Amino acid sequence: MGKFQELILDIGDLWGQYGALYLRGIRSTLVLALVATAIGCVIGFASGVLNTIPYTKNDSFLKRFVLKSIRIVIRIYVELFRGTPMLLQAVFIFYGLPYVTNNMYRFNSIWLASILIVSINTGAYMAESVRGGILSIDPGQTEGAKAIGMNHVQTMTSVILPQALRNIMPQIGNNFIINVKDTSVMFIIGFPDFFAAHRSAVGATYLYFPSATVEMAGYLTLTLVASFILRSIEKKMDGDQHFELAAADQLVMAAGTYRHRGEREDSYED
């Protein structure tokens, strides 16, 4: 029991000194995760759509060549960023840019660099999710749209993508929650997030465990709230479970019964 009191007191001390720092860190973490997930989704959707433009043997050589090249480029992008640690990507890009341009270009803003790296990383994961989401939609939906005269773009924007988006909402949520946690690796290039606040605080106080407790509770709160919000967004996307019925359906008939021609006129006569 004494240990628990000690922990509470230590956390109190920490919060008194570094509370503002923790809170600023939480804000940075949230903003970075939100912005990067949003941009990542845009990248993912663009890749997913470009990846699924259909082509057949009858299409012109140019069209087939362009579409095939796009697919190869996206494939390389996805494999490269999915297959290496984000921590390393951050170092690679942040220090690589000035290195290869002989200091002509460098990241003047840690924010810009962090958003770029996390977005590209999220985009790589989302590209595959979106592709899967599009492929999971019943081909009948595309045929139904084509049959009323919609072109490819109209079919995608009105029918396929809204359904694909709904289907991959859990993955988008997943990515967001992963981003909330994994943006902590951006400390490597000096990003001032929630985890960076921990590093500053313990550097001066050596209260490793109390600070880690604050961090654990903080991250868990963020992700739990995120889960809850995402669930309610999904529910909203599913639309109303109930609908108003103005009148009964007049045409429902018992098995196998249907009227024969001419019967209608006669049926009211004696």
Place this chain on the structure above:
Amino acid sequence: MKIKPSVTDAPILSIRHLAKTFGKNKVLFDIDFDVEAGEVISVIGSSGSGKSTLLRCINLLEMPTGGEILFRGRNILDRGVNIPEYRSHVGMVFQSFNLFHNMTVLDNCVVGQMKVRKRSRAEAEEKARYYLDKVGLLAYVDARPRQISGGQKQRVAIARALAMDPEVLLFDEPTSALDPETVGEVLEVMRDLADEQITMLVVTHEMAFARDVSQRVFFMHDGVIHEEGSPESIFERPRKQETQEFLSRFLAR
């Protein structure tokens, strides 16, 4: 090239020597017929005889590998034909309904009118409500496809097709995926459409419908129209042996 439905004497559709092969597999060959305004044609035959492929070729959901499809006298297989525009004049009702799951019943009937016909929402909704009323589902405008029965879905699909003001409606086994209880309501709607002289090409296993409602019946066998004629001649006096066998097998069930 714009396909403006013009007032012409040309039949709505003229199919000329239509052929379709999947790899080495000849599914359709030398299909030849006209569809005149106001007529109802039923296409019957065993599964695998090419009925559905014929319909899908007419709507270019499958690309024919030979022959011509003339819509109001124009070959729509020519290069440069605006295929989506052509499709918007040829309604299609699928066996599996293919309603858009992300929209309400009303929006299913509105979206094509707005996107393809460029109608205003108000105009499109009015038309959608008119046709939903016609198929008996005006009360269901706010429902989602997953909330209604198969028969109701198919009636929405018919309303969706009609709202585009098509010149001809293609039905691809519209009642085959329905449970027996809801077949009647869909056939009822189709009978009403026939009464109103709406041009229809119906692939069906409903022999009573083919016999009572259509002016002409095609019996397909091995990728060709093996026998065609009035419902009386096909059902009462089939000349070809395959037709007789098909009908006796079918009616014996």
